Amino acid sequence: MSKSSTVTVRETPIAEVVSASTAGLTIHGETIVVQTDQRIELVDLTNRVMEFVRRFNIREGLVSLWSMHTTCTLFINEFQTALLSDIKRFLEQMVARDAEWLHNDPNHSDCDRMNADSHLRALLLGHSLTLQISGGEVVLGQWQRILMGELDGPRARSLRIQIFGVS
Amino acid sequence: MSKSSTVTVRETPIAEVVSASTAGLTIHGETIVVQTDQRIELVDLTNRVMEFVRRFNIREGLVSLWSMHTTCTLFINEFQTALLSDIKRFLEQMVARDAEWLHNDPNHSDCDRMNADSHLRALLLGHSLTLQISGGEVVLGQWQRILMGELDGPRARSLRIQIFGVS
Amino acid sequence: MSKSSTVTVRETPIAEVVSASTAGLTIHGETIVVQTDQRIELVDLTNRVMEFVRRFNIREGLVSLWSMHTTCTLFINEFQTALLSDIKRFLEQMVARDAEWLHNDPNHSDCDRMNADSHLRALLLGHSLTLQISGGEVVLGQWQRILMGELDGPRARSLRIQIFGVS
Numbered sequence: 498m499s500k501s502s503t504v505t506v507r508e509t510p511i512a513e514v515v516s517a518s519t520a521g522l523t524i525h526g527e528t529i530v531v532q533t534d535q536r537i538e539l540v541d542l543t544n545r546v547m548e549f550v551r552r553f554n555i556r557e558g559l560v561s562l563w564s565m566h567t568t569c570t571l572f573i574n575e576f577q578t579a580l581l582s583d584i585k586r587f588l589e590q591m592v593a594r595d596a597e598w599l600h601n602d603p604n605h606s607d608c609d610r611m612n613a614d615s616h617l618r619a620l621l622l623g624h625s626l627t628l629q630i631s632g633g634e635v636v637l638g639q640w641q642r643i644l645m646g647e648l649d650g651p652r653a654r655s656l657r658i659q660i661f662g663v664s
Numbered sequence: 665m666s667k668s669s670t671v672t673v674r675e676t677p678i679a680e681v682v683s684a685s686t687a688g689l690t691i692h693g694e695t696i697v698v699q700t701d702q703r704i705e706l707v708d709l710t711n712r713v714m715e716f717v718r719r720f721n722i723r724e725g726l727v728s729l730w731s732m733h734t735t736c737t738l739f740i741n742e743f744q745t746a747l748l749s750d751i752k753r754f755l756e757q758m759v760a761r762d763a764e765w766l767h768n769d770p771n772h773s774d775c776d777r778m779n780a781d782s783h784l785r786a787l788l789l790g791h792s793l794t795l796q797i798s799g800g801e802v803v804l805g806q807w808q809r810i811l812m813g814e815l816d817g818p819r820a821r822s823l824r825i826q827i828f829g830v831s
Numbered sequence: 832m833s834k835s836s837t838v839t840v841r842e843t844p845i846a847e848v849v850s851a852s853t854a855g856l857t858i859h860g861e862t863i864v865v866q867t868d869q870r871i872e873l874v875d876l877t878n879r880v881m882e883f884v885r886r887f888n889i890r891e892g893l894v895s896l897w898s899m900h901t902t903c904t905l906f907i908n909e910f911q912t913a914l915l916s917d918i919k920r921f922l923e924q925m926v927a928r929d930a931e932w933l934h935n936d937p938n939h940s941d942c943d944r945m946n947a948d949s950h951l952r953a954l955l956l957g958h959s960l961t962l963q964i965s966g967g968e969v970v971l972g973q974w975q976r977i978l979m980g981e982l983d984g985p986r987a988r989s990l991r992i993q994i995f996g997v998s
Binding site for chain 3: 505518524
C-alpha cells in the first residue's frame, strides 16, 4: 500500500480573477490569501467577505467560500476571545495530537508534517460555506461571523471566493 | 482583551421577502420563523421547505437554508423519536455543559446565557444547507429529513430560505 | 410515540438525467450510483466528479453533490491509506457502536439495521458539498479529494450531482 496521498491536478490552473455573465447573471471568482501566525488560529473573515460582496453590483444571489487546503476550515460562530479559546480547547479535546495516528507514522505515511490531528479536526468543521446575498449584502445574523479555522499553521492559506447572482 | 463578541452589521436590514429575475432565472428569498419550546430541540422542517419550493415555478435549481443564529443549526438526518433522543444524548456527551468554558465565566465573557455548550455543539452540526431542486421539488432521499437543531432554546428562530433557478 | 421514521415523498420521482437552460445559463443534474463493499468505507469520487464537470461546457459556476442517504456522507480530506485508517478509527472512537442507543432498541425503534452509530457519525461529516467551477473545472486544492463516507454498507448508494453555470 502506498504511503503517499493522491494529488488533485486540474488541466489548467485556477485563474486568480475570473468573471462570466449572461443576460443579467454575473459570476465572479477570486483567490484571497490569509497569513496565519499560530498552529491553531481562528481568523474572522466577515468584514473581508462583506466588503468583497459590496464591490460587485449583485443584488440577490449566492457567495461561495472555499478553503483550498485540507487542514484549513471555514465555519460560522460567534467571535469573542473567550469563546475562541473554548473552541480551540474543544478541538484539542476531541482529537488528541499524540494518539499514534498512522498518518504520523513513517512506516505508513510519507507525510512529514505529523498533522493527523489537523486532518481529523477539519472533518468536524468543514472546508466551505455557501452564503446568501440579499439586498446587495451577505445574509448573516447579528452574532454570526465567518471564521477561518487554521489547524496546521502558521501558513499562507488560499481561499476561493465566488459570487453568483443578479444585479 | 474584550469580553464582548463582534457584532455583524449590514448597511440595510435583510428584506422579509425579496425577488429578482433575469431572462428566465428567478431568485426568491424569505425569512421564516420557527418557535422552539425546549433548550435542545430537533424540529423537522422538511414539509415546510418542500411546500415553499412548490409555491414557485422553479423547475431546476438550488435552495439555500440559512440559520440566522450561532446556536441554531440545520442538518440532514432521519426523523424518528428514538433517534432524536440518541442525537440529543450524543450532543450532550460530546460537549459537557458544565466544563468550565471561558465563555461562561464572567471574568472573561459578557455573555450571560451560559451557553458555551450550545456554541460548541453547533460546530458539529453546521448552520446551513444548500439543496438541489429538480423537477420542481427538493432533491431528498426517502429517509432524509431537513432538521433544525435548536441548541439554546426556547426561542423564536429566524431562518432565511432562498430559491435560485430556472422555470 | 411512534417507533417509525418519517418518510420523504416527492410528488414525482427525481429524473435520472435532467437539464434546463435560459439565456446562457445551464443546469444539468444526474444520479450516480456507487457500490460499497464494507460497513465503513471511504471512496474517492474526485476523478468522477472532475470528469462529469468537464463533459459540460460550463466555464464558471457551481456543482452540488448530494448523498441521497442518511448514513452515507460527503466531505473533503486527503486521500492516503494511512489517513483513511485514522479517519475510520476516529469515527469509531467518537461514536461507540454498542452504546445502548434507542434507535437500536426494538422497544423504541422499528429499524432493524442497528445503525444508530451510522446516523450519529453522519452528523459529524455531513451529506453534501457545494463546490465551485472555474475555467471549466472543479475548484480544489492540490491535496483535496472529494470523499464519500459509507457508514452502513455494503450497499449501492445514490448520489445526485447538479452543475449550474455559464458557458
